Amino acid sequence: MRRRRAIAIGVGAGLAVIVAALAVWIADMRSEQRDRLIARHGALVATTEDIAETTATAPDGYVDETLSLTADTGLGVELRVRRPEAAPGERVPVLLLLGGHRTGKDAVELAGAPDGIAYAAIDYPYEGSHRLRGLSQILRAIPDIQQAFLDTPPALSLALDWLLAQPWADPARTELVGVSLGVPFAAAAGALDERFRRVWLIHGAGDNRAWLKHNLREDFPVDWRRAVMTEFFYTLIYAESFRTARWVEAIPPRPAVIIAAREDERLPPEALEPLPAIAAREPAVDLLWTEGLHIEPDRPEVIRQLLDLVLVRVRQDPPPPVTSIGPDPR
Secondary structure, three states: OHHHHHHHHHHHHHHHHHHHHHHHHHHHHHOOOHHHHHHHHOOEEEEEEEEEEEEOOOOOOEEEEEEEEEEOOOOEEEEEEEEEOOOOOOOEEEEEEEOOOOOHHHHHHHHOOOOOOEEEEEOOOOOOOOOOOHHHHHHHHHHHHHHHHHHHHHHHHHHHHHHHOOOOEEEEEEEEEEEHHHHHHHHHHHHHOOOOOEEEEEOOOOOHHHHHHHHOOOOOOOHHHHHHHHHHHHHHOOHHHHOHHHHHHOOOOOOEEEEEEOOOOOOOHHHHOOHHHHHHHOOOEEEEEEOOOOOOOOOHHHHHHHHHHHHHHHHHOOOOOOOOOOOOOO
16 A cells, blocks of 8 residues: 555656646747847857859849858858949948748849849758658657757848948848748847848738648648647747747837738738737838738749839938847847
8 A cells, every 4th residue: 555655656746747847848938038049149250152153144243152151159051142243342232031941042032133232041040851741750850940940030140240241231221131931030130139220021920829820721620639739839939939029029219111911821810910000009110011912932023022112112211320239029
């Protein structure tokens, strides 16, 4: 009897420890990762550069560069830059792009020839497989996905370190553009690093939980299963740390521009909230609506429409004043 009781007590204590550890782990997944994002940035210590070619398709030609950047924290990022051939002493505006994970640094190609503007884009710092099929493969990839998510905002700042050190880059006209999946990470990077003079958030969610639930419809058509898996993935991928709305609120007084599509099939109205409410009460945050569907690499008309909206302001708007790094978004 005493032995059974001792075993029961031991099992109960073991379960209590496991539950407590699980609770701590979940709390860490849902906690604000601001300090971790800042610390991961580090200092740029190594650059490997490949200037592919000076292309003659534009009247004055342009330079296409691919670089590997490494920080003293171990953070690494692949950066691609497409820029005009600037004359000595000439500085041009810089747009740093973060789009879908498959497009990555090649997003500069979607922008076309650089007409007086330098386009830069990074790959997500993800080292795992991009061909994930089924729940088991996704679960095995979770550690790499987690690390990539936490590394993406500091990777954008690391790319900015290199860009601002270039003689052709205008630090007063350096802007960050997050597109689709890139929106929550761009919002975080834009809030934490005030060297970005303006932050663009295009076709992205304000409520990442609603966005995730919407995009799990095909894999989990049964409502209750989809709800469970939404919470599961939301926790595992640190989605709470990238609540877009909270980071957007930390960007002002620098300007932020949110662009939403009225027929966006990937972003239901509930997933856009609460961004319209922030734009309504915050003068530094604009909300622009476009007609049409979600941006995709094979929708050149959508890309052109959005790029034109961005370029009009980049070329005409005066930059906000220079400030330092690091407001607290809480």
